[in-house]
Amino acid sequence: xxxxxxxxxxxxxxxxxxxxxxxxxxxxxxxxxxxxxxxxxxxxxxxxxxxxxxxxxxxxxxxxxxxxxxxxxxxxxxxxxxxxxxxxxxxxxxxxxxxxxxxxxxxxxxxxxxxxxxxxxxxxxxxxxxxxxxxxxxxxxxxxxxxxxxxxxxxxxxxxxxxxxxxxxxxxxxxxxxxxxxxxxxxxxxxxxxxxxxxxxxxxxxxxxxxxxxxxxxxxxxxxxxxxxxxxxxxxxxxxxxxxxxxxxxxxxxxxxxxxxxxxxxxxxxxxxxxxxxxxxxxxxxxxxxxxxxxxxxxxxxxxxxxxxxxxxxxxxxxxxxxxxxxxxxxxxxxxxxxxxxxxxxxxxxxxxxxxxxxxxxxxxxxxxxxxxxxxxxxxxxxxxxxxxxxxxxxxxxxxxxxxxxxxxxxxxxxxxxxxxxxxxxxxxxxxxxxxxxxxxxxxxxxxxxxxxxxxxxxxxxxxxxxxxxxxxxxxxxxxxxxxxxxxxxxxxxxxxxxxxxxxxxxxxxxxxxxxxxxxxxxxxxxxxxxxxxxxxxxxxxxxxxxxxxxxxxxxxxxxxxxxxxxxxxxxxxxxxxxxxxxxxxxxxxxxxxxxxxxxxxxxxxxxxxxxxxxxxxxxxxxxxxxxxxxxxxxxxxxxxxxxxxxxxxxxxxxxxxxxxxxxxxxxxxxxxxxxxxxxxxxxxxx
Ligand code: NAD
Numbered sequence: 001x002x003x004x005x006x007x008x009x010x011x012x013x014x015x016x017x018x019x020x021x022x023x024x025x026x027x028x029x030x031x032x033x034x035x036x037x038x039x040x041x042x043x044x045x046x047x048x049x050x051x052x053x054x055x056x057x058x059x060x061x062x063x064x065x066x067x068x069x070x071x072x073x074x075x076x077x078x079x080x081x082x083x084x085x086x087x088x089x090x091x092x093x094x095x096x097x098x099x100x101x102x103x104x105x106x107x108x109x110x111x112x113x114x115x116x117x118x119x120x121x122x123x124x125x126x127x128x129x130x131x132x133x134x135x136x137x138x139x140x141x142x143x144x145x146x147x148x149x150x151x152x153x154x155x156x157x158x159x160x161x162x163x164x165x166x167x168x169x170x171x172x173x174x175x176x177x178x179x180x181x182x183x184x185x186x187x188x189x190x191x192x193x194x195x196x197x198x199x200x201x202x203x204x205x206x207x208x209x210x211x212x213x214x215x216x217x218x219x220x221x222x223x224x225x226x227x228x229x230x231x232x233x234x235x236x237x238x239x240x241x242x243x244x245x246x247x248x249x250x251x252x253x254x255x256x257x258x259x260x261x262x263x264x265x266x267x268x269x270x271x272x273x274x275x276x277x278x279x280x281x282x283x284x285x286x287x288x289x290x291x292x293x294x295x296x297x298x299x300x301x302x303x304x305x306x307x308x309x310x311x312x313x314x315x316x317x318x319x320x321x322x323x324x325x326x327x328x329x330x331x332x333x334x335x336x337x338x339x340x341x342x343x344x345x346x347x348x349x350x351x352x353x354x355x356x357x358x359x360x361x362x363x364x365x366x367x368x369x370x371x372x373x374x375x376x377x378x379x380x381x382x383x384x385x386x387x388x389x390x391x392x393x394x395x396x397x398x399x400x401x402x403x404x405x406x407x408x409x410x411x412x413x414x415x416x417x418x419x420x421x422x423x424x425x426x427x428x429x430x431x432x433x434x435x436x437x438x439x440x441x442x443x444x445x446x447x448x449x450x451x452x453x454x455x456x457x458x459x460x461x462x463x464x465x466x467x468x469x470x471x472x473x474x475x476x477x478x479x480x481x482x483x484x485x486x487x488x489x490x491x492x493x494x495x496x497x498x499x500x501x502x503x504x505x506x507x508x509x510x511x512x513x514x515x516x517x518x519x520x521x522x523x524x525x526x527x528x529x530x531x532x533x534x535x536x537x538x539x540x541x542x543x544x545x546x547x548x549x550x551x552x553x554x555x556x557x558x559x560x561x562x563x564x565x566x567x568x569x570x571x572x573x574x575x576x577x578x579x580x581x582x583x584x585x586x587x588x589x590x591x592x593x594x595x596x597x598x599x600x601x602x603x604x605x606x607x608x609x610x611x612x613x614x615x616x617x618x619x620x621x622x623x624x625x626x627x628x629x630x631x632x633x634x635x636x637x638x639x640x641x642x643x644x645x646x647x648x649x650x651x652x653x654x655x656x657x658x659x660x661x662x663x664x665x666x667x668x669x670x671x672x673x674x675x676x677x678x679x680x681x682x683x684x685x686x687x
Pocket of ligand 1: 295319373377
């Protein structure tokens with residue numbers, strides 16, 4: 001039984017029980033429709049309370065039905081049937097009421113929710129708009145502005161905020177069902193409000209819509225669904241209910257088959273799969289109750305903040321008092337920033353800081369379950385840290401390194417119990433970036449690896465398993481990005497043109513702007529190390545800029561010039577001269593936005609294919625996740641490898657051959673050539 005009816009006096013309780021998240025499968029839709037019929041016919045029943053069993057209210061559509069033709073009864077018909085029921089329905093929400101789940105709740109005459117519940121219409125995140133009246137009923141319930149916020153961002157609202165905005169009628173503390181029944185009895189004693197379909201909407205002036213459109217375009221860039229969602233709310237505000245419903249349905253159906261929706265569905269499934277790697281099925285992660293971070297620099301402070309966000313007590317270890325003070329002040333600044341942006345309250349910020357212990361010796365680390373090392377990128381320094389840790393910690397404490405480029409196998413050499421050691425590569429700023437590369441060594445125990453994945457989940461991050469090589473998955477591809485960007489400059493493009501082309505493609509910033517932000521010195525350090533290993537990285541211009549001490553924004557000059565206190569990049573004459581000198585005698589090409597993007601992206605794809613063929617990544621979707629969550633690759637393009645697949649791998653291979661002919665890239669690797677014949681990468685997901 002997925003839907004049960006329990007009549008208690010004049011109130012019927014309808015319980016949906018479809019684990020794990022009470023998704024709106026066809027069986028649930030049919031059973032709810034039948035429940036509405038049955039209860040309308042029961043004279044003794046005056047009101048219906050709709051609840052869900054398990055950990056959540058209806059958390060949306062059934063993902064198993066994604067991309068398949070929907071079978072009746074369709075969700076809009078179910079919502080309309082509940083709305084038109086002879087007895088008022090009260091949705092009693094706990095957990096999440098999202099997507100179709102929230103639309104069902106909007107069909108109910110009333111909504112109440114547990115304090116911890118959240119509600120939302122996240123459809124735009126899948127490249128679609130709500131398809132069962134969400135954009136039409138929401139403005140009739142809570143006004144246009146709230147509806148626009150919810151449907152164009154897809155972000156959830158918690159129960160207390162939902163009451164403020166009129167999305168729900170009451171927050172229930174204590175037992176949800178009894179609270180909802182009491183609410184229903186009280187509501188029956190009053191004149192009933194009309195169903196949402198019969199309520200009027202206050203339509204704002206034209207200037208509101210113009211501003212809303214601008215705001216959506218600024219936020220969503222090339223994503224189509226948010227603008228379409230706005231158009232649906234506008235239709236709902238300006239036209240009658242039936243016209244708006246028809247428009248929403250038409251928009252929903254058109255978007256459902258779009259390339260962006262397919263790409264976003266691909267990412268959605270890739271993210272779900274990333275959290276539970278099949279090779280770790282049945283392996284229990286270890287329990288982590290406390291953690292320590294060694295090194296309170298850029299990364300250590302961010303990692304400590306991420307651990308505190310997840311509620312873990314943190315010990316932060318620095319090498320001396322002044323460094324510790326700086327680290328704690330920077331951590332405080334992160335908390336203050338979160339308060340300023342309204343993300344957390346001042347009380348929570350204080351609680352976060354109270355959960356951090358700063359120390360400069362390792363003795364108090366006996367009781368921590370996990371230590372993450374984030375000291376200088378130096379093999380000797382890191383090895384010494386782990387030696388000291390081995391003396392200070394329990395012998396089952398998990399040790400992790402946040403190294404970017406060093407070989408974790410070498411860091412672990414001579415370590416007692418190397419089975420407890422792995423790489424956990426966070427991205428900067430670590431409290432914000434969602435990617436976590438999880439890097440096992442040959443000795444890492446399966447439950448230690450599983451703990452790395454479980455930690456990512458707890459920190460609300462996306463874990464990707466990466467093999468050991470120079471730069472793991474992400475930074476190895478980044479090196480190719482930078483090489484290509486520099487090759488473009490040597491063959492006639494300008495930094496501004498390259499950056500503009502990559503922004504037009506959908507990246508938050510171009511490769512040169514990104515280097516100026518992060519600092520050119522880190523990559524220069526990597527190149528020195530690579531040259532010492534006998535490699536020959538291509539960066540003649542970046543090398544010259546570093547020699548001129550142009551390290552980026554922090555030195556008021558890098559690929560661009562900067563004014564003090566102003567991050568606006570200004571084209572630099574010095575850089576133009578260096579480029580002209582380095583490019584002397586080299587063939588020049590005419591570049592436009594599309595050809596610049598191809599010259600950068602296809603060699604990145606080629607490197608991705610090499611990463612697959614040498615086993616550094618398990619599957620192409622993992623590379624997609626690395627690029628999206630570590631480097632801002634546009635989610636709506638599905639990730640690097642998916643984008644190439646959607647473009648056509650044969651065309652990508654041809655383009656690489658063409659670039660190779662001009663000396664601008666290497667030829668397609670064997671795996672790419674094979675994948676081009678198959679039409680997809682191994683593990684590349686469906687198109
Ligand atoms: P950083 O120079 O900002 O910070 C390093 C900190 O470690 C300093 O505060 C230093 O005082 C402290 N430290 C050095 N030796 C110590 C010791 N023995 N005990 C305790 N503290 C010690 O460096 P960062 O940018 O935070 O990088 C740290 C690590 O993270 C490096 O391995 C780096 O490759 C890696 N990483 C950096 C980034 C990034 O974008 N910065 C991203 C991912 C990974």
